[in-house]
Amino acid sequence: MLSIIIPVLNEEKYLPRLLESIRKQDFDCEVIVADSGSRDQTLTCAKGYPCLIVGGGKPAEGRNAGARVAKGEQLLFLDADVVLPDGFLARSFQEISERKLEVATCRVRPLSRHYFDKFVYLAADIIIGLLQKVKPVAHGFCIFSTRSIHAQIKGFDETITFGEDADYVYRAAKYGKFAVISPRIGVSVRRFEKEGRLRLALKYIYLNMRRLLGKEIREPVPYQYGNY
Numbered sequence: 001m002l003s004i005i006i007p008v009l010n011e012e013k014y015l016p017r018l019l020e021s022i023r024k025q026d027f028d029c030e031v032i033v034a035d036s037g038s039r040d041q042t043l044t045c046a047k048g049y050p051c052l053i054v055g056g057g058k059p060a061e062g063r064n065a066g067a068r069v070a071k072g073e074q075l076l077f078l079d080a081d082v083v084l085p086d087g088f089l090a091r092s093f094q095e096i097s098e099r100k101l102e103v104a105t106c107r108v109r110p111l112s113r114h115y116f117d118k119f120v121y122l123a124a125d126i127i128i129g130l131l132q133k134v135k136p137v138a139h140g141f142c143i144f145s146t147r148s149i150h151a152q153i154k155g156f157d158e159t160i161t162f163g164e165d166a167d168y169v170y171r172a173a174k175y176g177k178f179a180v181i182s183p184r185i186g187v188s189v190r191r192f193e194k195e196g197r198l199r200l201a202l203k204y205i206y207l208n209m210r211r212l213l214g215k216e217i218r219e220p221v222p223y224q225y226g227n228y
Contacts, residue, residue, distance in 0.1 A: 001028055001029065001030065001071060001072035001073070001074070002027065002028065002029040002030070002072045002074040002075075002076060002089070002093075003029065003030050003032060003066070003067075003070035003071060003072035003074070003075050003076070003147075004022060004029055004030070004031045004032065004076045004078060005032045005034065005062075005063055005066030005067060005070065005075060005076070005077050005078070006018065006031065006032070006033050006034065006062075006066070006077075006078050006079070006080055007034045007036065007056050007058075007059045007061075007062025007063055007066070007079075007080075008033055008034065008035050008036065008038060008042050008046075008056070008062070008080045009035070009036040009037065009038055009042075009056075010038045010039060010040045010042060011038065011040075011042045011045075011080040011081070012038075012040040012041040012042045012044075012045055014080045014081040014188060014190075015033075015042055015045050015046065015080045016045045016048075017083050018078065018080055018081070018082055018083060018084070019031065019045070019046070019048075019049040019051070020049075021083045021084040021085075021088075022049075022084060023049065024084075024086060025084060025086075025087070025088065025089045025090070026087070026090060027089040027090055027093075029072070029076075029089065030050075030052065030070070030071055030072060031049065031050065031051045031052070032051065032052045032053075032054060032066040032069060032070060033046045033051045033052070033053050033054070033066075034053075034054050034055070034056030034057075034061075034062030034063065034065045034066045035053060035054070035055065035056050035062075036055075036056040036057050036058070036061075036062060052069065054066060054069055057158075058158070059079075059140070059156075059164065059165075060155075060156035060157065060158045060160065060164040061156075061158050063077050063155070063156050064155040064156050064158065067147070067150050067155060070147065072147070073146055073147045073148070074093070074144070074145075074146060074147075075144070075145045075146060075147060075150060076089075076142070076143070076144055076145075077140075077142070077143040077145070077165075078141060078142060079140065079141035079142075079187075081141070081187065081188040081190060082141050082142065082185050082186060082187045082188070083111065083185070083186035083187075084185060084186075085109075085183070085184070085185070085186060088183055088185065091182075091183045092104075092106060092144065092181055092183045095181045095182060095183070096144060096181060099177070099179060099181075100177060101144070101176070101177050101178065101179050101181070102145070102146050102149055102172075102175070102176025102177055102178070103136075103143075103144065103145050103146075103149060103169060103172045103173055103176050103177070103178040104138075104143075104144040104178060104179055104180070104181050105128065105138030105139050105142055105143055105144070105169065105180055105181070106139070106142050106144075106180070106181050106182075106183050106184060106185050107125050107180065107181075107182060107183065107184040107185075108121040108124065108125055108139060108184060108185060108187055109121075109184040109185065109186050109187070110186075110187060110188075110189050111186045111187060111188050111189065112188075112189040112192075114189070114192075114197075116192075116197050117189045117192060117197070120192075120197075120201055121187075124139070125180075128180055129180050132178060132179055132180055135170060135212065136169050136170050136173040136178045137166040137169055137170065138165060138166065138168075138169040138180075139165075139185075139187075140164075140165030140166070141185070141187055142185050143165060143168065143169060144181075145168075145172055146176065149172050149175050149176050150172075152175050153168070153171045153172055153174075153175065155168075156168050157216070159218050160216045160217060160218055161217055161218055161219060161220060162207050162211075162217040163207065163208065163211045163216060163217060164216075166208075166211065167216055
């Protein structure tokens with residue numbers, strides 16, 4: 001069985017879209033929502049679907065909390081602002097099985113018509129694809145893993161303040177085969193719209209270059225969690 005784990009904080013706008021897209025998948029799975037103290041209608045939305053709700057924290061803490069109660073051997077970590085296209089899970093796990101993967105991420109389709117958004121995510125897909133055999137990284141909003149590998153690496157590093165998802169995949173890929181699979185997931189561009197496209201892109205480039213050229217980032221960074 002597959003366990004889908006979603007860390008949330010004030011996601012009443014986006015979570016229903018994701019849960020509805022999961023409901024439409026023809027796939028056996030459980031959904032675990034790890035809440036970090038939402039003050040809006042997030043939990044009400046989650047209770048409208050067959051979800052298990054647990055306490056969370058920052059994204060790494062929520063993912064680890066969800067994994068601790070997960071029943072499935074297969075794990076899928078999603079952010080609340082993504083949307084699964086029809087048949088996404090079936091296509092993804094068919095490819096994962098055929099390629100004998102234990103850790104994976106997917107490609108991206110921004111939920112936007114803005115050319116800049118399409119360019120940025122296309123560039124990100126290309127970079128992640130080029131790095132997959134050198135220093136594996138992943139789109140943090142979609143990470144496939146297994147219960148056994150998650151346990152071997154002791155989950156997400158909760159002391160990392162930026163790039164904990166990339167660190168997770170880098171460590172996990174040492175214990176199981178990793179690759180970028182071909183299905184695309186829809187993801188919102190709310191951060192671009194909130195912080196400004198060029199400003200946010202430059203922030204991502206700066207922080208990721210720091211990670212790649214040095215150590216993981218553990219000091220506070222200006223990166224807001226949860227819905228705006």
